[in-house]
Amino acid sequence: MHTNTGPTLAAAQAELVGEFAGVFSSQTVEQILEDSYARLLPASIEGFLPLLAERFARERLRAASRALPGREALRPLVLFVCTANSGRSQMAAALLALRSAGAVEVASAGTRPSDHVQDEVATVLAEVGVSTSELFPKPLTDEVVSGADVVVTMGCGDSCPVLPGRRYVDWDVADPACADLDVVRRVRDDIDAHISLLLDELLPDRGATAASAQL
Known part of the structure; x- marks a missing residue:
């Protein structure tokens, strides 16, 4: 993780890695999460960005998982x-x-x-x-x-x-x-x-x- 995103975003990554274990690699989860964080900047809600980035990344990962083979x-x-x-x-x-x-x-x-x-x-x-x-x-x-x-x-x-x-x-x-x-x-x-x-x-x-x- 980038050091400027803080421990809260690291905790979000750990949560998402566990949630999507066996579906996406930890590297893919990290990439989507960091990209989600970056896409939400700048924002007046910056103090909440790690939490919002987690929710945004979860939505993207769930949508992406629908296209994977064997996942109806x-x-x-x-x-x-x-x-x-x-x-x-x-x-x-x-x-x-x-x-x-x-x-x-x-x-x-x-x-x-x-x-x-x-x-x-x-x-x-x-x-x-x-x-x-x-x-x-x-x-x-x-x-x-x-x-x-x-x-x-x-x-x-x-x-x-x-x-x-x-x-x-x-x-x-x-x-x-x-x-x-x-x-x-x-x-x-x-x-x-x-x-x-x-x-x-x-x-x-x-x-x-x-x-x-x-x-």
Whole structure:
């Protein structure tokens, strides 16, 4: 490890090496972790960067592991991409994780990520029971794009990635940046409606399962 990243990042590496033992070498884990740390700089949350780099690296490693021989993905992975990863894509990923109850793996990223999630976005997500303590903007990486089953783009235009074999969907959703809470709530609800339709496609049996559980 680079000496300027401190013992906390070294502890993160040890955690990830153990978690991905038998999947990736320690050298690969170290490379992804250090690259994740570097990609998150500069940031106003610098004191938390080792922890955020660990979470970012874990997301990348999980996505990359989906492409390895003999490792069948049990859950679909949906990647949400916008420009800053501070508003729409964060809301979409958080709402899909909530509504799918863990049946869908989610990720989000920005083509030009901001240094923090919008306060209003955190507020309206908390209103519907979403914990926002672990949300932070992340840059787009090849591992997550390649590992995604569905890539949902939201206002990033030509800067959004296009890879063969991925399913791409573009959602025409208003940008909540600099908007008041009522507007951001409407954006949240619009995204939530899209999420419901997407879940019907990804998990067609979920309605029947829920109905059976009520009998």
